[in-house]
Amino acid sequence: MLDQIKFLLDITRTHDIVRRYFVVNGFDGALTMLGLIIGFIVSETDDLAVIINVCLGAAIALGMSGLSSAYISESAERKRALGKLEQAMISDLGDSAHGDASRWVPLLIALVNGLAPLMISFLILLPIWLATSGMTLPLSPPYAAIIVALFIIFLLGVFLGRIADISWLRSGLHTLLVAVVTAVLIYLFTGH
Amino acid sequence: MVYVKRILLDVLKPHQPNALEFSQAIANVGVDYRVHLIVLEVDENTETIQIEVTGSTIDFEAIQSTIKDLGGSLHSIDEVEVQSEIDPV
Numbered sequence: 001m002l003d004q005i006k007f008l009l010d011i012t013r014t015h016d017i018v019r020r021y022f023v024v025n026g027f028d029g030a031l032t033m034l035g036l037i038i039g040f041i042v043s044e045t046d047d048l049a050v051i052i053n054v055c056l057g058a059a060i061a062l063g064m065s066g067l068s069s070a071y072i073s074e075s076a077e078r079k080r081a082l083g084k085l086e087q088a089m090i091s092d093l094g095d096s097a098h099g100d101a102s103r104w105v106p107l108l109i110a111l112v113n114g115l116a117p118l119m120i121s122f123l124i125l126l127p128i129w130l131a132t133s134g135m136t137l138p139l140s141p142p143y144a145a146i147i148v149a150l151f152i153i154f155l156l157g158v159f160l161g162r163i164a165d166i167s168w169l170r171s172g173l174h175t176l177l178v179a180v181v182t183a184v185l186i187y188l189f190t191g192h
Numbered sequence: 193m194v195y196v197k198r199i200l201l202d203v204l205k206p207h208q209p210n211a212l213e214f215s216q217a218i219a220n221v222g223v224d225y226r227v228h229l230i231v232l233e234v235d236e237n238t239e240t241i242q243i244e245v246t247g248s249t250i251d252f253e254a255i256q257s258t259i260k261d262l263g264g265s266l267h268s269i270d271e272v273e274v275q276s277e278i279d280p281v
Binding site: 084085090091093095096 | 260
């Protein structure tokens with residue numbers, strides 16, 4: 001199964017697209033959760049159930065948006081690429097690996113694009129869930145969620161650094177800086 | 193019984209899968225296939241290749257099917273070597 005996925009990504013040369021979608025939408029998910037949770041802190045909301053429901057709603061919406069938008073756009077791209085290849089080959093490639101790829105690769109990319117923000121959001125919400133299920137955390141659950149969000153954003157930067165073959169620490173700190181700037185902007189424009 | 197021992201095929205294929213993956217897939221069709229692939233011409237989206245397959249009993253249909261599965265198109269069979277053998281009892 002994994003070999004087949006790798007093969008389909010190989011022949012369509014879409015490894016980098018999958019990676020890009022994962023980072024871009026994962027980053028979207030993490031920053032959205034960060035923004036929502038800071039918004040709740042500024043609003044001095046104590047009701048963790050409200051925080052979870054609002055964040056979960058946003059996470060599901062981000063996931064569905066990522067899934068549908070990537071599927072629609074990638075389906076069109078793959079169909080176009082297959083048509084171009086069929087023209088060059090002067091044959092129908094529908095039953096070949098290229099035909100399979102044009103059907104399965106958009107779905108795979110859509111899953112990555114949809115699941116990346118959803119899974120990252122779940123991880124960020126984990127401390128709040130643990131608090132609601134009775135676990136005692138060393139700090140307030142929203143602040144713990146913010147630390148998780150910052151850590152994930154840093155990890156996304158590290159991942160990008162390794163892809164670009166540059167310093168992972170520098171790349172991680174860059175993405176972390178974006179998150180800090182976002183947090184500062186939220187504090188500046190809210191809480192009045 | 194007549195067995196195919198060697199075939200030389202002229203094939204047009206997309207750039208992907210590449211020559212190595214293409215020849216590996218064809219070699220994988222039989223247990224003792226030896227594949228020799230030469231890229232003759234490279235265009236914007238396609239490449240023309242020459243594949244030589246040798247083995248004790250070459251299954252041409254299976255090779256043709258693999259070429260099609262990989263997106264290739266068989267243009268011609270350029271050389272064939274067959275041998276008649278007495279079937280083992």
